[in-house]
Amino acid sequence: MPATPDEGRGIKSTRTTFAIVEALHDTRRARLTELADRVGIANSTAHEHLATLQELGYVVEEDGEFGLSLKFLDHGTQAKRRYRDLVEASTPALEGLVAETDETVNLVVEEHGQAVYVDRLTGERGVPTNSWVGKRKPLHAISAGKAILAHLPEDRLEAIVAGRELPPATDRTITAREQLQRELEEIRERGVSFNDRESHDRIRAVGTPIVLDGHVHGAVSVAGPAKRLTGEYFRTEIPDLLLGAVNEIELKLTYR
Known part of the structure; x- marks a missing residue:
């Protein structure tokens, strides 16, 4: 749902323009009266x-219907180039994870306090989900997002979660700040994060942060059907594969 034009600070007309852009993003195509x-x-x-x-x-x-033009594709492509080194260093490891798991593998970064998918590869068994390159999601609801949150500086973490609601995506999503803090501590200790049907009722995922010199650059996750990602495969095998893949990415970023 787009923000109402008079919320927050800034130039009202600019806010209105982008509210229309966001409405067109959500609806894909719409008539003038519907947008208004x-x-x-x-x-x-x-x-x-x-x-x-x-x-x-x-x-x-x-x-009589309006839609966004491909000019936004040009801007999106340019924006993604900010993460060119990260994507290039990650691609072989992501491809290796797809070969090992045949599931969906994601590369996620944090921007404006949200998780943003910057790359995504899908194996033959991978299932469609409500995520794609460019998609933004709440950090607290996905495994890669929680992996990033766990390794942000304290002041940045505080800026993201303080005074904000933690909206639920499912009835298993963490919505209490104290519970989130406890989970982030566990993620720091074990090096991986779990999404047990917290972003989608039928999806589980495992995430691992990409950290260099104490700075988190993003995270990698493996996601699949909850009925397939179970037991040791979910809790041990995929985490081990992820840790190895992320170690490879970190080494490549270090010695680029």
């Missing part, structure tokens, strides 16, 4: 913003 209703603005205001976005090439219209 979702954002909470007048039809005339929505028309002015859409006209400007079209003029600048960020929105396309077809049969």
Whole structure:
């Protein structure tokens, strides 16, 4: 759900424009009146913003419906280049994990207090989930996110979780800050994190942070159907594979 245009600080018209962009992201295609209703603005205001976005090439219209243009793909590709070294160093290890597990393997970083998927490979047995490259999720609800949280500096961790709700994705998601703190301590001790149907009722995942010189660069996770990721395979075999893969990534980043 996009933010209402008058929330927070900053320029109201800019906030309105991006509320429309986010609404188009969520709906994929929508008519002007639908967008105005979702954002909470007048039809005339929505028309002015859409006209400007079209003029600048960020929105396309077809049969009275509006959608985001491929200009955002260009910007997204440029943004991902910030993580070029990380992606390049990680790719062979991610491919190795896919070969070993035949599951879905993710590379995740933290940005603006959220988990962002920057790479994703899927084996033949890998199942579709509600994640993709560019997708943002709450850090506390996924294994890679919790692995990152556990290794952030205390002030950064505090800035992310203090005064915020921890929204549930399922009835197993951690929503209490004290419980999250205890789990983060356990993650630091064992080096891996677990997502036991916390982001999706039918998905389990294991995550491991990528840490160099005390700085967490991101995390890698292996995800699959909860009925397949069970017992020793979930609790021991996948963690061992992940730890080896992340060690490889850390060495490559060190000696690039």
